[in-house]
Amino acid sequence: xxxxxxxxxTGDAPAVAKRVTELLEDGQEAEAILKEALIxxxxxxxxxxxxxEYFLPEMLIAARAMKQGIAVLRPKLVAEGVxxxxxxxxxTVKGDLHDIGKNLVGMALEGAGFEVIDLGxxxxxxxxxxxxxxxxxxxxxxxxxxxxxxxxxKDIIAVIVEAGARDGVKIMVGGAPLTxxxxxxxxxxxxxxxxxxxxEFVKGLIE
Amino acid sequence: xxxxxxxxxNATRKSVAKALGKRDAAFVRDEIDKQISGGASIIDLNGGxxxxxEPGNLAWLANTAAAHCDVPICVDSANPExxxxxxxxxxxxxxxxxxxxxxxxxxxxWLMINSITADKECYExxxxxxxxxxxxxxxxxxxxxxxxxxxxxxxxSGTDLVARMISDGVGVERIFIDPLVxxxxxDGQNATATASVIKELKRRYPGLRAACGLSNISLGLPARSLxxxxxxxxxxxxxxxxxxxxxxxxxxxxxxWAALALNGKDDYCADFIKAFRQGTLTK
Numbered sequence: 321x322x323x324x325x326x327x328x329x330t331g332d333a334p335a336v337a338k339r340v341t342e343l344l345e346d347g348q349e350a351e352a353i354l355k356e357a358l359i360x361x362x363x364x365x366x367x368x369x370x371x372x373e374y375f376l377p378e379m380l381i382a383a384r385a386m387k388q389g390i391a392v393l394r395p396k397l398v399a400e401g402v403x404x405x406x407x408x409x410x411x412t413v414k415g416d417l418h419d420i421g422k423n424l425v426g427m428a429l430e431g432a433g434f435e436v437i438d439l440g441x442x443x444x445x446x447x448x449x450x451x452x453x454x455x456x457x458x459x460x461x462x463x464x465x466x467x468x469x470x471x472x473x474k475d476i477i478a479v480i481v482e483a484g485a486r487d488g489v490k491i492m493v494g495g496a497p498l499t500x501x502x503x504x505x506x507x508x509x510x511x512x513x514x515x516x517x518x519x520e521f522v523k524g525l526i527e
Numbered sequence: 528x529x530x531x532x533x534x535x536x537n538a539t540r541k542s543v544a545k546a547l548g549k550r551d552a553a554f555v556r557d558e559i560d561k562q563i564s565g566g567a568s569i570i571d572l573n574g575g576x577x578x579x580x581e582p583g584n585l586a587w588l589a590n591t592a593a594a595h596c597d598v599p600i601c602v603d604s605a606n607p608e609x610x611x612x613x614x615x616x617x618x619x620x621x622x623x624x625x626x627x628x629x630x631x632x633x634x635x636x637w638l639m640i641n642s643i644t645a646d647k648e649c650y651e652x653x654x655x656x657x658x659x660x661x662x663x664x665x666x667x668x669x670x671x672x673x674x675x676x677x678x679x680x681x682x683x684s685g686t687d688l689v690a691r692m693i694s695d696g697v698g699v700e701r702i703f704i705d706p707l708v709x710x711x712x713x714d715g716q717n718a719t720a721t722a723s724v725i726k727e728l729k730r731r732y733p734g735l736r737a738a739c740g741l742s743n744i745s746l747g748l749p750a751r752s753l754x755x756x757x758x759x760x761x762x763x764x765x766x767x768x769x770x771x772x773x774x775x776x777x778x779x780x781x782x783x784w785a786a787l788a789l790n791g792k793d794d795y796c797a798d799f800i801k802a803f804r805q806g807t808l809t810k
Contacts (some may be wrong), residue, residue, distance in 0.1 A: 345558060376712030376747025417669075420713060422748070467538075467575035468605040497575065 321350075321357045324389070325483045328361035331381030333388040340392045346439070350396035355391075362386045362431030362438035366516045369428075385425040404435035406526050410441030413476060416469035421495060424515035425461050432519040445479030452485040459522045462508075464495040474506040490525055492518050528634035530569055530769035531780075531788055532601050533562030534740065537573040544576045547584045549769060555591045563598055565774035566783070566807075568635060570596075572613070582609040585670040593620035597699035599631065601665075601771075607652035610640055614660055629661050636663035641771075642705060644669045645688045650678055665738050666692065667705045668724060675790040677721045681707060683701065685728045689735060703738035703769055704728050710746035711754070718744055718758055722765035729766045737762075738769035752778060760786035781808055 324343065327335040343353050365382040368374035374382075408429050413420050419441050426436045437455050439447055452460060460480075464470040472491055480486050491512040493503050505510035510521045535558050538544050545555035559570055570592055574584025585604060590643045593598050593616075602613045617638070631637045642665035643653045657664045670676060670684030685704050693699055706724035707715045721744075724736045745751035756779045761772055763786040773779060784807075788799040802808050 333711050375749055376710065377715075379747075380713065420710065466605045467578055467581060497577075502577065 321353070324349060324353070324357040325361035325364075328382055328385050328389065329365055330349055331378060331385045333381070333385040336385045336389040337392050341387045344392075344396060350400055351402045354393055354397065354402070358386050358389050358393075359431065359433045362427075363519075366428040366431050366519060369424075370514050370516045375478065379424065379427065386431060397398055399526040405433045407435045407437060407457040408457045408461060408522055409437045409439065409448070409457045410463070411443035411448060411451075412441040413462060413464045413469050413472035414442055414444045415472055416464050416466055417441045418463070418465035418495075421465065421515050422461070425463070425492075425494065425518050428516040428519045429461075429522060432523060434519075434522060445476040446483075448476055449483040449485050449525070452480065452489055457489055458494055458525050459490045459510075459518075461492045461494065461518060462524045463493075465497070467497045470495060470497050470502070473508070477507055490521075492521060494518065506508045528568070528632075529637065529737070529763070529767075529783070529792060531567050531774050532569045532571050532738070532769055532771045533559075533565070533567030533774045534571050534742075534771045535562055535773060535775065536570060536592075538576045538581075539573070539586060546575055547574060547580070547587070550587060552591050553588065555588065556595045559592060559596055559598070562774045563596065565777070567598070567774040569599045569601050569639060569769075571601040571603050571641065571771055574613075575604060575606075578606070581606060582612055585609050585613040589613040589617035590620060593617045596709070599635065599637050599639065601641050603641040603772045604717050607643075607649045609709075610653065611656055614638065614656070614662075627661075629663070629698075633654065635688070635736075636701070638662035639665065639703070639745065641665040642667050643688075643692075644775065645684060650691075653696070654692065654695055657701065663701050663703060664692075664697070665703045668707050668728075673707070678723050681720075682727050685724065685771050686731060687777065689732055693732075699732055699734040700736070701735045705739050706737060707740065708743040711744050711746075712747040717810075718761065722762060725765045726765060735769035737766055739767065739769040742773075748761050754774060755779065758781035759783060760789075763790050763792070764789060784808065 324339045327339055340353060365374060369379045410422055410426050414418055426438050429436050437451060439451055448458055462473050490509040491510040500511050512518055536543055538547060562570060572588040574588050575581045602610050604610055629636055640662060646666045648783050668681040668685035670680055691701055692702055706721045708721050711717050729735050741755045741759055745754040760782050784802045785797045787793040788796045793799055
């Protein structure tokens with residue numbers, strides 16, 4: 321298991337896939353491989369990135385390596401009846417095509433064991449509403465990079481409230497032009513400057 | 528002439544946002560002086576703290592800059608609606624010296640708008656302003672595929688935008704195409720992609736100039752200043768004509784002078800030697 325963690329941390333995707341296969345052959349349970357190796361290793365990578373010790377490409381290849389491992393595990397996880405910890409829906413607001421920050425948030429959340437439903441960029445309010453109703457996520461993450469598109473967050477939250485979909489879900493917002501004051505003003509539940517901090521908030525929700 | 532567009536008066540910087548809140552003109556004047564003495568030929572002004580504050584901020588910045596110096600400004604907003612008021616605020620002070628010609632010296636436009644896109648709401652507001660004010664404009668290679676679209680998609684959207692502006696009566700010499708800079712940390716080909724877009728669009732439209740920001744290239748990587756200035760040298764090799772950059776960064780400016788000389792854009796290495804005599808290459 322320690323070897324597997326090292327392969328995730330160094331972003332060696334082929335080695336991760338191979339090691340997961342070996343562990344399964346040795347009789348390890350898929351759930352244990354996921355929760356005792358893949359998730360802790362990726363969680364650590366997210367923390368190192370947030371501390372500035374890991375850099376963007378290192379975070380990206382580690383996330384890719386973890387994905388490879390999960391791909392090998394998935395049939396076994398389904399067979400063992402293992403459910404993801406919880407679901408999170410993320411997306412960039414309508415009118416905005418930036419996705420790097422949002423993708424980092426998604427990677428950190430996946431790394432922490434959540435199932436992430438990524439709606440992509442240029443997402444209108446009704447699409448967020450539909451995703452909340454379909455997936456029943458514990459949290460919804462909305463991203464915007466421009467001062468001109470950040471106002472769309474307010475409209476999206478209004479659409480969610482109007483559709484009666486606000487109560488069961490916590491809303492996280494992020495993006496370069498945002499501030500805590502703006503997040504409060506539009507009625508968001510959580511804001512962070514760093515893309516990987518959101519996972520701590522979501523972890524807190526399910527404890 | 529290469530245009531170094533000073534980027535420091537941008538509301539996403541906390542010190543600038545604070546100065547905007549207090550209408551601290553001394554701060555703005557000091558930032559302008561610092562950038563000009565570093566080598567800026569144009570000062571970029573961005574007032575985007577929040578949507579309701581931005582129009583007032585930008586107009587105040589333009590007005591303050593006009594009152595303080597003769598250097599052209601680059602009116603920078605993602606919201607096309609706020610640009611005209613800022614230009615008017617600038618002209619209130621600078622009107623007496625506003626030129627009838629597009630350039631105040633060869634290669635240097637009197638005013639720049641940053642930036643126009645093919646998006647209907649943006650294009651229809653800004654194109655008439657470029658004509659009305661006889662100014663330069665940054666045009667972004669931004670199509671439906673978004674900012675991280677590949678080289679071919681960006682070349683296509685850039686070509687379409689330039690062709691449309693020319694047919695709507697904007698001279699090619701007024702257009703600075705922005706190839707869009709995506710972080711190298713996300714894709715190791717992103718720096719070469721930027722260079723390819725610049726080369727191809729300038730090949731298609733002789734007389735077209737290219738401009739972009741630099742710092743996005745190094746997002747999420749260490750030693751950002753080193754990457755930014757080496758990227759600048761690389762893009763000058765690809766034909767970059769202007770950059771939105773920190774002209775108070777001495778290392779960056781040294782790379783600029785050296786890259787211009789090495790790429791045949793500094794006759795007799797005159798500017799390079801001048802910079803050496805002033806001590807800016809070695810201090």
